[in-house]
Amino acid sequence: MSRILHSTEGRLALITIVVFVLMAALSPERFLSPQNLTSMAFQFPEFAILALAVAVAMLTGGIDLSVVGAANLSAVVAALFMANVVGADGGAGMVALAFVMALCVGLVAGLFNGVLVATLGLPPILATLGSGLIFTGFAIAMTGGSAVMGLPSAAAWIGNGTILWIPVPLVVFALLAAALGWLMSRTSFGLKTRMFGANPLAARYAAMDTGAVLIKLYALCGMLSAVAGFIVMSRANSAKADYGSSYLLLAVLIAVLGGVNPYGGYGRIIGVVLAVLSMQFLSSGLNLLGVTNFAREMIWGALLIAVMLINTLAKRRTS
Amino acid sequence: DAHAKQMATVVKIDGIAWFNRMREGVDEWAEETGNNAFLVGPAQADPQQQVALIEDMIAQGVDALLVVPMSPEAIEPVLGRAMEQGITVITHEAASQQNTQYDIEAFRNEDFGANLMDRLAACMGEEGEYAVFVGSLGSQTHNQWVDGAIARQEEAYPNMTLVGDRNETADDQQQAYARAQEVLRAHPNIKGMQGSASTDVAGIGLAIEERGLEDETCVFGTSLPSIAGQYMETGAVDGIGFWDPKIAGKAMNAVAMMVMNGEEITDGMDLGLEGYGNITLDGKVIYGEAFVDVDASNMADYDF
Amino acid sequence: MKSFDWARNEVLVFGVIVAFCVLAAVSDPNFLSIPTLIDLMRNGIVLGILAVAAMVVLVSGGIDVSFTAVAAFAMYTTTVILRDVAPDLPWPVAFAVATAIGAALGAINGVLIAVFGLPTLIVTLGTLSVFRGFLLTFVGTVQISNLPSGMRDFSRLMMIRGTNSDGSFYSLPWAFAFLVALVILTWFILNRTMLGRSIYAIGGAPESARRIGIDVTKTQMFIYIYVGALAGLAGIIHASTARIANPFDLVGLELSVIAAVVLGGARLTGGVGTLTGTLLGVALIVLVRNSLIVIGIPSTWQSVTIGALILLGTGLPAWQAKRAEARAA
Amino acid sequence: MTDTSAPLVTLEGVTKRYAAITALSEVDLTIRAGEAVCLAGENGSGKSTLIKVLVGVERPSAGRILFDGVPQTRLTPTAATRAGMQVIFQDFSLFPNLSVAENIAMTAERATGARLVHRRRARERAREVLDRIGVDLDLDARVERLPVAHKQLVAICRALAADARLIIMDEPTTALTEREVARLLDLIRRLKADGVAVLFVSHKLAEVLEVCEHVVVLRNGEKVADGPAETFDAASLTRAMTGRDVAETPPEPLDPSASDLLKVENLTKDGAFRDVSLTLRAGEVLGVAGLLGSGRTSLAKALFGLATPDSGRVTLDGTDVPLGDPIAAAGAGIGYVPEDRLTEGLFLEQSIARNIAVGRLEAHASGGVLNLRDLWEEAAEWLKRLSVKAPDPQAPVRSLSGGNQQRVVLARWMARQPRVLILNGPSVGVDVGSKAEIHAIISDLAARGLGVIVISDDLPELLGTCHRILVMKAGVITDEVAGGEGITEDDLSHRLAS
Numbered sequence A: 001m002s003r004i005l006h007s008t009e010g011r012l013a014l015i016t017i018v019v020f021v022l023m024a025a026l027s028p029e030r031f032l033s034p035q036n037l038t039s040m041a042f043q044f045p046e047f048a049i050l051a052l053a054v055a056v057a058m059l060t061g062g063i064d065l066s067v068v069g070a071a072n073l074s075a076v077v078a079a080l081f082m083a084n085v086v087g088a089d090g091g092a093g094m095v096a097l098a099f100v101m102a103l104c105v106g107l108v109a110g111l112f113n114g115v116l117v118a119t120l121g122l123p124p125i126l127a128t129l130g131s132g133l134i135f136t137g138f139a140i141a142m143t144g145g146s147a148v149m150g151l152p153s154a155a156a157w158i159g160n161g162t163i164l165w166i167p168v169p170l171v172v173f174a175l176l177a178a179a180l181g182w183l184m185s186r187t188s189f190g191l192k193t194r195m196f197g198a199n200p201l202a203a204r205y206a207a208m209d210t211g212a213v214l215i216k217l218y219a220l221c222g223m224l225s226a227v228a229g230f231i232v233m234s235r236a237n238s239a240k241a242d243y244g245s246s247y248l249l250l251a252v253l254i255a256v257l258g259g260v261n262p263y264g265g266y267g268r269i270i271g272v273v274l275a276v277l278s279m280q281f282l283s284s285g286l287n288l289l290g291v292t293n294f295a296r297e298m299i300w301g302a303l304l305i306a307v308m309l310i311n312t313l314a315k316r317r318t319s
Numbered sequence B: 001d002a003h004a005k006q007m008a009t010v011v012k013i014d015g016i017a018w019f020n021r022m023r024e025g026v027d028e029w030a031e032e033t034g035n036n037a038f039l040v041g042p043a044q045a046d047p048q049q050q051v052a053l054i055e056d057m058i059a060q061g062v063d064a065l066l067v068v069p070m071s072p073e074a075i076e077p078v079l080g081r082a083m084e085q086g087i088t089v090i091t092h093e094a095a096s097q098q099n100t101q102y103d104i105e106a107f108r109n110e111d112f113g114a115n116l117m118d119r120l121a122a123c124m125g126e127e128g129e130y131a132v133f134v135g136s137l138g139s140q141t142h143n144q145w146v147d148g149a150i151a152r153q154e155e156a157y158p159n160m161t162l163v164g165d166r167n168e169t170a171d172d173q174q175q176a177y178a179r180a181q182e183v184l185r186a187h188p189n190i191k192g193m194q195g196s197a198s199t200d201v202a203g204i205g206l207a208i209e210e211r212g213l214e215d216e217t218c219v220f221g222t223s224l225p226s227i228a229g230q231y232m233e234t235g236a237v238d239g240i241g242f243w244d245p246k247i248a249g250k251a252m253n254a255v256a257m258m259v260m261n262g263e264e265i266t267d268g269m270d271l272g273l274e275g276y277g278n279i280t281l282d283g284k285v286i287y288g289e290a291f292v293d294v295d296a297s298n299m300a301d302y303d304f
Numbered sequence C: 001m002k003s004f005d006w007a008r009n010e011v012l013v014f015g016v017i018v019a020f021c022v023l024a025a026v027s028d029p030n031f032l033s034i035p036t037l038i039d040l041m042r043n044g045i046v047l048g049i050l051a052v053a054a055m056v057v058l059v060s061g062g063i064d065v066s067f068t069a070v071a072a073f074a075m076y077t078t079t080v081i082l083r084d085v086a087p088d089l090p091w092p093v094a095f096a097v098a099t100a101i102g103a104a105l106g107a108i109n110g111v112l113i114a115v116f117g118l119p120t121l122i123v124t125l126g127t128l129s130v131f132r133g134f135l136l137t138f139v140g141t142v143q144i145s146n147l148p149s150g151m152r153d154f155s156r157l158m159m160i161r162g163t164n165s166d167g168s169f170y171s172l173p174w175a176f177a178f179l180v181a182l183v184i185l186t187w188f189i190l191n192r193t194m195l196g197r198s199i200y201a202i203g204g205a206p207e208s209a210r211r212i213g214i215d216v217t218k219t220q221m222f223i224y225i226y227v228g229a230l231a232g233l234a235g236i237i238h239a240s241t242a243r244i245a246n247p248f249d250l251v252g253l254e255l256s257v258i259a260a261v262v263l264g265g266a267r268l269t270g271g272v273g274t275l276t277g278t279l280l281g282v283a284l285i286v287l288v289r290n291s292l293i294v295i296g297i298p299s300t301w302q303s304v305t306i307g308a309l310i311l312l313g314t315g316l317p318a319w320q321a322k323r324a325e326a327r328a329a
Numbered sequence D: 001m002t003d004t005s006a007p008l009v010t011l012e013g014v015t016k017r018y019a020a021i022t023a024l025s026e027v028d029l030t031i032r033a034g035e036a037v038c039l040a041g042e043n044g045s046g047k048s049t050l051i052k053v054l055v056g057v058e059r060p061s062a063g064r065i066l067f068d069g070v071p072q073t074r075l076t077p078t079a080a081t082r083a084g085m086q087v088i089f090q091d092f093s094l095f096p097n098l099s100v101a102e103n104i105a106m107t108a109e110r111a112t113g114a115r116l117v118h119r120r121r122a123r124e125r126a127r128e129v130l131d132r133i134g135v136d137l138d139l140d141a142r143v144e145r146l147p148v149a150h151k152q153l154v155a156i157c158r159a160l161a162a163d164a165r166l167i168i169m170d171e172p173t174t175a176l177t178e179r180e181v182a183r184l185l186d187l188i189r190r191l192k193a194d195g196v197a198v199l200f201v202s203h204k205l206a207e208v209l210e211v212c213e214h215v216v217v218l219r220n221g222e223k224v225a226d227g228p229a230e231t232f233d234a235a236s237l238t239r240a241m242t243g244r245d246v247a248e249t250p251p252e253p254l255d256p257s258a259s260d261l262l263k264v265e266n267l268t269k270d271g272a273f274r275d276v277s278l279t280l281r282a283g284e285v286l287g288v289a290g291l292l293g294s295g296r297t298s299l300a301k302a303l304f305g306l307a308t309p310d311s312g313r314v315t316l317d318g319t320d321v322p323l324g325d326p327i328a329a330a331g332a333g334i335g336y337v338p339e340d341r342l343t344e345g346l347f348l349e350q351s352i353a354r355n356i357a358v359g360r361l362e363a364h365a366s367g368g369v370l371n372l373r374d375l376w377e378e379a380a381e382w383l384k385r386l387s388v389k390a391p392d393p394q395a396p397v398r399s400l401s402g403g404n405q406q407r408v409v410l411a412r413w414m415a416r417q418p419r420v421l422i423l424n425g426p427s428v429g430v431d432v433g434s435k436a437e438i439h440a441i442i443s444d445l446a447a448r449g450l451g452v453i454v455i456s457d458d459l460p461e462l463l464g465t466c467h468r469i470l471v472m473k474a475g476v477i478t479d480e481v482a483g484g485e486g487i488t489e490d491d492l493s494h495r496l497a498s
């Protein structure tokens, strides 16, 4: 037990469980109802995937504030393709093609960030703030600001379908989280990412291909954003430049709550997953209790600070 | 009691004056009918947050969902799921909504826009330059009002000219103020401005007052007396139009109840609410005649 | 102080401002006029004060994203208190209350950062949500357009008044004097007091500062309280000049403000930043946000333009620095 | 009341514990006005901790500190400064973003208790101190742009400006060239004459014995020797520090048939070095001597691709090495152990194993997937081979002492099996014991046919390890001497300085 409490993730897991139990205790028949559990499972994957992207960027000591912009731009491009070229009766193959297009847009957006950060040396926080505005701007310019509709019904599956009663978005998120966790801990790319985050100068002196690592990393963030954008599009049956605008702060909050060090070098995907879950439990639980959504925001912030305080005090105690 | 229905009104954003007024209506209705009707809204103006909130309401097992969509397209799927589960779905301000049993509109948006234009034109002496403002370029309602207004001007007031694009204000008074300043600089001869978001005319009014152009210009738009009142007092804003969200809230709940009771909605029906005494039914859209014209002379009658 | 390179961002930003003005003047000869200038100055007041606050934190090596929530909190709470308790108090009282509330919220950041040693970004990210959430949950959500008389009086205090050729007025509110006074005060603190030099010292090398006996905790407490106070003041000025207290206002501006400060040459890593640069950065952002129509950029392309400007403004110096580094190595 | 005959500083039974580690154990120490005391000891013996305790940065766990015979309870940095204690830390602790004048005057100005900045007084104070030690620096220059030696001068000036009665220098000579060290020692002598006491921390035995009256040796936090400098010589001091004798092994003579390995032709980089040509043979250890700013580091970085030369050519075994690309240079078989281990060499919070493996992750991966067991085993293998004293390859590298950290960086490069290894200051901040072991590693590398380039300010080190030594001045190679027995330290130092 005390071993568990010694790690950031261990404490976070405990917090997640406490939140779950608390919410279940406060409104047992509603919180634990199958509808509520499914509803939660449908809700969180979209911002959870964005949080994964932000977390991955933070591992390098950077940040990606353009995730929402990239997500919407990818979704808008895919939606325009489906609405105008494919039409409402397009099949799964066409939707898959649109998905690939979204991924490509995300990739290009990510590469753009990567070049800004790695090649031109912009501070990531400003580079991605600026590029995020540009991505959103392109999405607005392409759509005139209104929603793109008329998607084929096959497109609804990824956001609303289920596989063996498990929501597809949840499956996508689980696969992505597992793949990222594996990528970050078991591959040379992941290790390089974290080593770079820990000390960029030493990474260069160790003849690490730092530029390539960063560019690949931001490209990865862009593609994750595109997946999130596609899910949002599918769930909304439309794409628009300003969907999910409140997700950015939430994604950053989750990444940090998940124990990712925003100054680089430390962070684990499992932490992000736990943070996402505790946020969702809190959020849905409070909604069931009829607590206003503003209080929810306050509780999130307080939770973040509380976790940081606990981590710091725990570290002080051990040293 | 056991027959009380759970009826959730989900609005675009919680806390603002407009939806607080709507909450009054919902609460009043709950009181009158003994049903458990309540109003909720997300903390941020983001369609996705509204979707999440609707999901939570479905999970909670409500009997009826009454939604004022932030973005009608974005909530189609989730409303579809709600209807599949047998939940009664009524919407407001979303004439194009597919997954709804009835959509309630206080009026036809084009008519409302045209009405504002008539008032603007009368004030301007039917001639001169005017500009239009929308909360966001993506807002269907705002654009329909503006479309209606421009169509009326083109048809009826040939001596008036529209200058510039639709100015986007992000539903933010500061933005509206800055856009208005810019319009005033770019078009010194401007005579009229029409706002769409409730904060638009307030921002415009502030810019007008600062320049002392209260008498030279005419400003009309959708707003509430609590927001635009101080500018109507000085004449910086010449008039506003709106519908009473309190009555709209009641109307949504009333229609939902009728649907749940299996009553039929018919053209020309009387919902028993002011402005909804002789409704027009067009497909599943219910149109009322609930617009309220307010200017300095009658603003004291509306305390919200 | 005399080395040129300090001025690099400032010169660049100044150049972009001039280029922008030339472009605007070409497309609209009326652009270069007193009313335009006054409009821009008005629009820069609140942004300017917030940017000064953000700069102080950046110089000390921290980053604060909660100041907009502090401003909104102080502004709205003050208005509510005045409205409910004493609607007839004069505006200086309202300003003092808002400043005090801002300072108190700043002190909360200060305790978490200075005393508990938590990272500034995380703390302020958290307090951003907490302050805003608390405000909207417990204080209120409805915008107040019927401001207490003191605040209304303030909005009518004009410093400069004039008449345009077409008979309309232009006027610069006294609120602008607050910006000027706060810039002077902050300049004095940063450059003429030991406390201010300690802020630069902490931003440059925190460990060294500790070693020469600078009380880092106290200095950081001061910084966050001061920034909170400035934010509170900015908030009440915002409400007074806009004649409405809207609790949803201001939050969301924080990153643009920080971008303006960095455009002006402050370093995100701390220790470097000037008020001249900060004001130039603000001037550029205000200019661009409020003049795109004049130079014929449709509103659909505005966010692209502002994004590109941020990239250009931070990208050129970053790229130059990178090249210089490669040359020097 | 202060007792004028009392020693300036007295430490009685000072103990400092960090959790499980006892960094200082019952140390007694006395320093009198005008006296230079040397504090010697291996890495991690507690020298820096003693300084921190003395100036109130850390509170002792037990024991007393007396200034002028007065016990100090709750000593703070400010109180220590007021009492005239001034430290020049290993890293100088300057403010890179502030001007020279402000750096020099800040401590003194703070001591006056003034709340406002007196710019003129501060500048005068700075100017005065610079004049006192006879150097001329631009008062308005920003410190981050100054070369290392100048930074150190600023740090010394800052101490003097604060009316220091005791100046504590923590390894002040590691970043200085011989000539600058000589100037520093000269300066210390003058300070002593002015009645200022000096506590001098160093690994360099010769300097220690040259300027100090009194030597104190720490080992594992305990004082193991204390006496007048005359009673020590290099050997006895080394024995006191390490508890054993350390002998240097000179390099094996170079095989005359060894082939040319690295050829540098007319390499030029504007403002750094000019027209550099050299040949390194397989199995050769080539030294590069030069003063600070002579361009040695720039040259090394250029060879490793961290800087792009303007013109010239580098070939390895007759094949061109692409310039300005560290990945290509490393791929071609060139390795570089940087000057500053902590910022350029190591990932401090990361594990030892990762620090070693980071140079060749591809070798531990198939299709990008890491074989962690393989990675750990290899790291453990290297720790054994280089006799690194580490608890476990999974421990963070921060937990190691300086000498062991340096060996980790060496292991990283050795694991890549480079053809040419460039070592910049291989024993900077490393204790005597580890130093000899690092030298042994260098000889061993050469014996296996590697070409090694050693850049160092430590002339005995160059003389003891190199077959040949190039002398670099103002970016140009001006001289070449044979290492080993061929030349004395004085001789080499003369050639550098002339």
Ligand SMILES: Nc1ncnc2c1ncn2[C@@H]1O[C@H](COP(=O)(O)OP(=O)(O)OP(=O)(O)O)[C@@H](O)[C@H]1O
Pocket (backbone or CB within 6 Å): D018, D021, D022, D023, D041, D042, D043, D044, D045, D046, D047, D048, D049, D050, D402, D429
């Ligand atoms: N803050 C700390 N926490 C825990 N242990 C510490 C701390 N500071 C120093 N130590 C330990 O105390 C011992 C003495 O360290 P110190 O830095 O005083 O050695 P030093 O003689 O100055 O070494 P070097 O020559 O490498 O500078 C070391 O074992 C070190 O790991």
Ligand SMILES: Nc1ncnc2c1ncn2[C@@H]1O[C@H](COP(=O)(O)OP(=O)(O)OP(=O)(O)O)[C@@H](O)[C@H]1O
Pocket (backbone or CB within 6 Å): C328, C329, D148, D271, D272, D290, D291, D292, D293, D294, D295, D296, D297, D298, D299, D339, D455, D474, D475
């Ligand atoms: N003659 C010169 N004129 C201007 N700058 C110079 C000159 N010589 C060297 N420099 C600059 O001084 C800096 C120090 O040079 P470099 O680090 O190569 O010297 P070094 O002797 O190798 O240093 P170290 O002794 O620290 O290893 C470099 O940035 C270099 O560009």
Ligand SMILES: [Mg+2]
Pocket (backbone or CB within 6 Å): B213, B214, B215, B216, B217, B218, B219, B235, B236, B237, B238
């Ligand atoms: Mg008027």
Ligand SMILES: [Mg+2]
Pocket (backbone or CB within 6 Å): D047, D048, D049, D090, D170
């Ligand atoms: Mg030390």
